[in-house]
Amino acid sequence: MGGDVGPSVMVEGAALARRRDRDLRFDLYGDEDRIAAELRKYDRLAAVSTIHRCDGVIEGHTKPSQAIRKSKGTSMGEAVRAVKDGRAHAAVSGGNTGALMAIAKLALRTMEGIDRPALSALLPTVRDDDLVMLDLGANTECDAQNLVQFAVMGAAYARTVMDNQRPRVRLLNIGTEELKGTEELKDAAQLLREADYLPFHFEGFTEGDKLARGDVDVVVTDGFSGNIALKTAEGTARFVTDLLRSAFKSSLRSRMGFLISKPAMRLLKVHLDPNNHNGAVFLGLNGIVVKSHGGASAKGVANAIGVAGSMVRNDITKKIADDLETFRSHTLDKLNEAAK
Amino acid sequence: MGGDVGPSVMVEGAALARRRDRDLRFDLYGDEDRIAAELRKYDRLAAVSTIHRCDGVIEGHTKPSQAIRKSKGTSMGEAVRAVKDGRAHAAVSGGNTGALMAIAKLALRTMEGIDRPALSALLPTVRDDDLVMLDLGANTECDAQNLVQFAVMGAAYARTVMDNQRPRVRLLNIGTEELKGTEELKDAAQLLREADYLPFHFEGFTEGDKLARGDVDVVVTDGFSGNIALKTAEGTARFVTDLLRSAFKSSLRSRMGFLISKPAMRLLKVHLDPNNHNGAVFLGLNGIVVKSHGGASAKGVANAIGVAGSMVRNDITKKIADDLETFRSHTLDKLNEAAK
Numbered sequence: 001m002g003g004d005v006g007p008s009v010m011v012e013g014a015a016l017a018r019r020r021d022r023d024l025r026f027d028l029y030g031d032e033d034r035i036a037a038e039l040r041k042y043d044r045l046a047a048v049s050t051i052h053r054c055d056g057v058i059e060g061h062t063k064p065s066q067a068i069r070k071s072k073g074t075s076m077g078e079a080v081r082a083v084k085d086g087r088a089h090a091a092v093s094g095g096n097t098g099a100l101m102a103i104a105k106l107a108l109r110t111m112e113g114i115d116r117p118a119l120s121a122l123l124p125t126v127r128d129d130d131l132v133m134l135d136l137g138a139n140t141e142c143d144a145q146n147l148v149q150f151a152v153m154g155a156a157y158a159r160t161v162m163d164n165q166r167p168r169v170r171l172l173n174i175g176t177e178e179l180k181g182t183e184e185l186k187d188a189a190q191l192l193r194e195a196d197y198l199p200f201h202f203e204g205f206t207e208g209d210k211l212a213r214g215d216v217d218v219v220v221t222d223g224f225s226g227n228i229a230l231k232t233a234e235g236t237a238r239f240v241t242d243l244l245r246s247a248f249k250s251s252l253r254s255r256m257g258f259l260i261s262k263p264a265m266r267l268l269k270v271h272l273d274p275n276n277h278n279g280a281v282f283l284g285l286n287g288i289v290v291k292s293h294g295g296a297s298a299k300g301v302a303n304a305i306g307v308a309g310s311m312v313r314n315d316i317t318k319k320i321a322d323d324l325e326t327f328r329s330h331t332l333d334k335l336n337e338a339a340k
Numbered sequence: 341m342g343g344d345v346g347p348s349v350m351v352e353g354a355a356l357a358r359r360r361d362r363d364l365r366f367d368l369y370g371d372e373d374r375i376a377a378e379l380r381k382y383d384r385l386a387a388v389s390t391i392h393r394c395d396g397v398i399e400g401h402t403k404p405s406q407a408i409r410k411s412k413g414t415s416m417g418e419a420v421r422a423v424k425d426g427r428a429h430a431a432v433s434g435g436n437t438g439a440l441m442a443i444a445k446l447a448l449r450t451m452e453g454i455d456r457p458a459l460s461a462l463l464p465t466v467r468d469d470d471l472v473m474l475d476l477g478a479n480t481e482c483d484a485q486n487l488v489q490f491a492v493m494g495a496a497y498a499r500t501v502m503d504n505q506r507p508r509v510r511l512l513n514i515g516t517e518e519l520k521g522t523e524e525l526k527d528a529a530q531l532l533r534e535a536d537y538l539p540f541h542f543e544g545f546t547e548g549d550k551l552a553r554g555d556v557d558v559v560v561t562d563g564f565s566g567n568i569a570l571k572t573a574e575g576t577a578r579f580v581t582d583l584l585r586s587a588f589k590s591s592l593r594s595r596m597g598f599l600i601s602k603p604a605m606r607l608l609k610v611h612l613d614p615n616n617h618n619g620a621v622f623l624g625l626n627g628i629v630v631k632s633h634g635g636a637s638a639k640g641v642a643n644a645i646g647v648a649g650s651m652v653r654n655d656i657t658k659k660i661a662d663d664l665e666t667f668r669s670h671t672l673d674k675l676n677e678a679a680k
Contacts, residue, residue, distance in 0.1 A: 063519075126582055137514050140522055174477050174567040179403075182480055182564065208571030212579035221568075224522065227514040228565045229572045231548030236576035239552035242466055243611055244584065247604035257601025264587035264594035271583055 001030035001057050001075040003094030003301070004294045010094060011038035013292075013301020015045040020302065021309055027088055029054050029075040054078050058099045060294070067099030068106055076100060080107045083287040090288035090308035092279075094301065097291055101138055101282060108287040111317065113324035116142070117284035118150045119223070119291070120157055122277045122307075123233065127214030130277060132158045132167070134220060137227035138282070144187035147171065147220055151192055152323045153283040154218040155200035160314040161307060166201060167217035172225060173205035180205065184222075197330055198323055208232075237272055275300030279307035283320070288312060341370035341397050341415040343434030343641070344634045350434060351378035353632075353641020355385040360642065361649055367428055369394050370415040394418050398439045400634070407439030408446055416440060420447045423627040430628035430648035432619075434641065437631055441478055441622060448627040451657065453664035456482070457624035458490050459563070459631075460497055462617045462647075463573065467554030470617060472498045472507070474560060477567035478622070484527035487511065487560055491532055492663045493623040494558040495540035500654040501647060506540060507557035512565055513545035520545065524562075537670055538663055548572075577612055615640030619647035623660070628652060 003009055007030060018024050025048040028035050032053040039046045056074035058067050071077030076095050082088040084107045093100050101119065110117055120134035134154045139146065151169050158167035171189055173181040178189070185205070192202040206216055208229055221229065248258040258265070270276065278300035280291040288311045292304035343349055347370060358364050365388045368375050372393040379386045396414035398407050411417030416435050422428035424447045433440050441459065450457055460474035474494045479486065491509050498507035511529055513521040518529070525545070532542040546556055548569055561569065588598040598605070610616065618640035620631040628651045632644035 126579060140514070172568065174480070174564055174571075208568045208573075209575030209578070211572060212575055224514055225565055225568050228512065228548045228561075228569050231514075232551060232569045232572040233548075233576045235549030235552050236573045237580050238549070239466060240577050240580040240608075240612065243608050247608045248601060250604050250607060254601045254604035257597045257599075257604065259597075260600060261588060261594045261597025264590055264597065267590060268580075268583050268587045272580065 001054075001095070002294070003292065003296060007031065007034045007038045009296070009298050010301055011035065011042065011045070012298035013296070014049070014305060015042035016298055016302035017305035017309070018042075018045050018048065020306065024048070024305070024309060026050070027052055027079070027082055029079045029082075030057070052078060052082075058096055058103075060096050062096055062099050064098040064102035067096065068102050071103045077103055077107075080104050080287075080289060083289065084108055089312040090290060092290045092292055092301075092305050092308050094292040094294055094296060094304075097137075097280075100289065100291055104282055104285055104287070104289040108285040108289070110284050111286055111321060111324070113321070113328060114149050114153070114284035116146055116149075117282050118153060119280055120154060120283050121230070121280040122161070123211065123230070124271060124277055125212050125214035129162055129164070129214060129217065131211060131214070131216065132162070132218045133211070133226060133230065134218075134283065135223040135226050136230050136280065137223045139223040141224070142184065142222035144184050144191060147184065147188035147222070148191050148195070148327075149284065149324070150220045151188075151200070151202070151218065152198065152327060153320050154220055155198070156316055156319040156323060157281065157283060157311075158217045159199065159319065160316045161310050162217065164217055166199060168215070169200045169202050169218040169220065170204060170206040170216045172219050172221035172229065173207065176205045176207065178204075188220075195327055195330065198327060234274070241268075241272065275303065277303070279304035281307060281311065283316075286317065288316070341394075341435070342634070343632065343636060347371065347374045347378045349636070349638050350641055351375065351382065351385070352638035353636070354389070354645060355382035356638055356642035357645035357649070358382075358385050358388065360646065364388070364645070364649060366390070367392055367419070367422055369419045369422075370397070392418060392422075398436055398443075400436050402436055402439050404438040404442035407436065408442050411443045417443055420444050420627075420629060423629065424448055429652040430630060432630045432632055432641075432644050432648050434632040434634055434636060434644075437477075437620075440629065440631055444622055444625055444627070444629040448625040448629070450624050451626055451661060451664070453661070453668060454489050454493070454624035456486055456489075457622050458493060459620055460494060460623050461570070461620040462501070463551065463570070464611060464617055465552050465554035469502055469504070469554060469557065471551060471554070471556065472502070472558045473551070473566060473570065474558075474623065475563040475566050476570050476620065477563045479563040481564070482524065482562035484524050484531060487524065487528035487562070488531050488535070488667075489624065489664070490560045491528075491540070491542070491558065492538065492667060493660050494560055495538070496656055496659040496663060497621065497623060497651075498557045499539065499659065500656045501650050502557065504557055508555070509540045509542050509558040509560065510544060510546040510556045512559050512561035512569065513547065516545045516547065518544075528560075535667055535670065538667060574614070581608075581612065615643065617643070619644035621647060621651065623656075626657065628656070
């Protein structure tokens with residue numbers, strides 16, 4: 001039921017995802033009639049889908065605390081519950097992010113060793129590979145331990161979706177020198193520098209202007225700065241393309257130039273299209289939940305479903321648990337060493 | 341001496357600024373021979389300039405604490421001292437930002453009623469008017485009082501450079517609802533909502549994706565988020581224009597389109613050129629200090645000098661002092677009211 005449009009885009013997205021990945025099966029939660037009507041358009045999808053009627057819906061303006069109280073019987077609540085009960089491998093929703101986070105956190109609980117789950121997404125870069133960034137808004141304030149856990153989770157996510165077995169990880173800061181930034185950042189950097197046995201390269205700090213350069217795979221930050229950075233990047237990309245559009249309209253000559261260079265402009269559009277990077281994931285829960293952007297197209301929804309599929313296949317929850325266990329045992333060893 | 345190039349660009353910038361504003365006079369601090377050689381190219385500038393020989397220079401890698409210790413006799417240190425001693429109305433430097441901030445803070449001291457000075461700059465928007473944003477990195481962590489003081493200073497700056505006598509002010513946050521964000525932000529919002537007698541409109545929160553929309557004049561944030569937002573905006577603008585450039589090069593046809601639409605592209609370039617927004621100011625000190633970007637062109641330097649001139653003419657220090665006094669007396673009145 002989620003997203004700005006509802007069942008039509010979600011079902012079309014599922015059909016597209018299914019065409020890309022024949023192993024997928026779907027449980028669709030929400031208004032039975034509307035979903036059934038959409039499903040009739042896609043025979044192959046219908047053959048592997050089950051509709052679960054839900055009369056309730058979590059609205060876009062519902063506060064997380066309210067969402068938790070009334071989640072039972074809603075499409076969002078029931079989809080997450082299916083993951084909790086082991087009836088589904090992952091839940092994908094296009095609905096209210098705060099509500100989804102709250103419902104998922106309560107139902108699935110955070111993994112052992114994780115104090116707070118984080119919201120992570122892929123950002124485009126000038127290279128072929130995207131950038132994994134977290135936290136994007138789940139935790140307004142974070143301590144050094146939270147940031148270290150985010151680094152472990154982000155690296156596991158990068159290994160899952162990027163086919164990169166030793167991703168490069170950096171902390172977002174306001175300078176790259178060791179003395180820059182908050183105490184939390186300096187402490188987290190120290191912990192990560194020492195944890196060189198973990199399956200990623202920690203390469204220190206990075207800054208906001210270097211996010212799109214493609215020379216780092218995972219950028220870790222608190223949810224406040226992450227959200228500011230993500231939205232500022234979105235806003236600026238829109239700002240520049242808007243300027244471009246009005247520049248092209250500024251004279252007859254420019255309009256002609258635009259028509260001729262249209263194929264090039266299309267390339268640019270594809271690269272910047274948020275649908276190609278759709279699918280924000282909640283990391284650190286005992287179960288996989290993916291948030292599709294409310295305004296995503298069917299292609300965007302299919303990408304979010306693809307992200308969920310890849311996380312299931314690569315057993316990301318186990319990857320994170322293993323890395324956390326390694327971190328814990330090394331830290332314990334060191335404490336024992338120090339106690340001798 | 342500051343900036344990546346040194347005297348040649350700084351002196352050319354001064355000459356350009358002088359052509360725009362005939363009232364300007366200059367004291368030029370640094371290597372006497374090099375400055376004199378440059379000055380020979382600009383007769384009219386030379387007639388209103390005095391060279392002050394300084395043998396020392398604050399390098400780009402010098403830490404703020406070191407810079408303070410060795411500031412005496414350096415071009416940066418002496419330029420700031422001239423402001424302190426009343427021999428100059430404002431100092432403009434293209435050098436090390438952290439060092440300049442530290443030297444300026446120590447020499448000029450913060451104004452009464454200001455706990456911490458802030459770094460502020462102008463950002464481009466889709467409208468004709470720029471956006472005043474602060475703090476951009478001087479203070480990593482800020483409390484509600486700091487943010488309120490930044491709002492007062494930013495609004496005074498907007499009234500000075502923007503010809504807008506009642507600027508719209510917002511706090512940068514991760515959502516626009518009243519309940520979003522840190523306690524500091526919520527407290528600052530409450531204080532600003534109550535301070536409706538101040539010469540600006542406080543309009544609540546804004547988000548990173550709305551910075552370039554031009555529907556707000558002043559955006560206030562802590563130095564960490566501000567620095568992240570500013571640099572992310574710069575990085576994303578460069579990323580999109582790089583994509584655009586490679587899109588144009590992707591085929592013969594696109595190259596032709598590019599040639600035809602070149603005038604339009606030039607418009608875009610002008611709008612995004614950081615030189616047109618050059619001149620970051622340290623607000624909250626007993627004296628005017630403007631930081632020109634290290635990589636600024638002569639036009640950029642002239643803009644930074646223009647910013648300094650406009651701050652002097654509009655007596656920004658008095659504007660800020662008056663507004664702070666109004667805020668203080670209202671707050672006192674309310675406390676007295678409450679005590680009755």
